[in-house]
Amino acid sequence: MPEPFSVLLPVYRGDDAGFFERAITSVTRDQELRPDELVVVVDGPVPAPIAAVLRRTEAGELTAGVPVRVVALPTNLGLAGALQAGLAACRHEVVARADADDVSLPQRFARQVPLMADVDLLSSAVVEFEADEAQPGLQRAWPADPEEIARLARLADPFNHPSVVYRRSAVAAAGGYQHLARLEDYWLFVRMLHAGARVTNAAEPLVLYRVGAGAYRRRGGWELFRSELVLQGRMLRLGFTTPAQFARNLVVRGVWRFVPPALRRPAYAAFTRWRDA
Known part of the structure; x- marks a missing residue:
């Protein structure tokens, strides 16, 4: 049971x-x-x-x-x-x-x-x-x-x-x-x-x-970018990520927060296909 x-x-x-x-x-x-x-x-x-x-x-x-x-x-x-x-x-x-x-x-x-x-x-x-x-x-x-x-x-x-x-x-x-x-x-x-x-x-x-409406728009913007900076700093201090991973994440995930909403869904779909390949 x-x-x-x-x-x-x-x-x-x-x-x-x-x-x-x-x-x-x-x-x-x-x-x-x-x-x-x-x-x-x-x-x-x-x-x-x-x-x-x-x-x-x-x-x-x-x-x-x-x-x-x-x-x-x-x-x-x-x-x-x-x-x-x-x-x-x-x-x-x-x-x-x-x-x-x-x-x-x-x-x-x-x-x-x-x-x-x-x-x-x-x-x-x-x-x-x-x-x-x-x-x-x-x-x-x-x-x-x-x-x-x-x-x-x-x-x-x-x-x-x-x-x-x-x-x-x-x-x-x-x-x-x-x-x-x-x-x-x-x-x-x-x-x-x-x-x-x-x-x-x-x-x-x-x-x-x-x-x-707005779901993909909410995945970007300055508020989420600020949260992203905090998250990456915490992960580094925890020892969960290395300095190199920290730098990579700031670039990759930081840039993602400013991708235009109209492009965010197809970009996410492309990432999903790439990850599963």
Whole structure:
């Protein structure tokens, strides 16, 4: 029997209520292997449509009997703070992450949770989509071999955060989520790898990743560039990267933050094809 597990899903005022409802049903009612609890972190005050979905979720209308815990934060803490609060509320050692605008495929937990018997952290391939789930786009997959994951992590995040499952104890041992605008997940995974976490990735796409208007634009700009500088400095001081890798990353990842948004998706697709060749 797979271990009992929690699903951790944050929501904030900027999320879409319809997308949020779809995310909720996809990780509960629609799953072949349903979670033992759903923990929803409400990161500060939310508008009426999201509040209405929360009420229906707590009432069990959307979850097909999966127990729900809502952690309501009085003010917006940001993603790292919200996830830390949610992890503290999770009752189970194994925790699956989900986002308020993505869709977990029905087989996701049935495939991932049994793999947690031997690892501390894993994700799966994800498939991008815009408006229609039935019209998939770019597939984003990462290596399964731990050594390949460790090598890739020196240059890029080797996990798809919306499809991650991890052990709470391994996250805590690495220091938990720490604020770093839009790069909180990568920084956590680097520290987990550095601390010796056992890792893998499932090759099968198990999450539909929503990339609506502006998704690729948000992967660039000055704010993300500043976070990138901080991240690379931390990785170097940790001893996770060498000075040569630090310099390479500043050039490669720094330049990427200023690629025009219209070119970012085809450039990412080209990188994915090159990496998999």
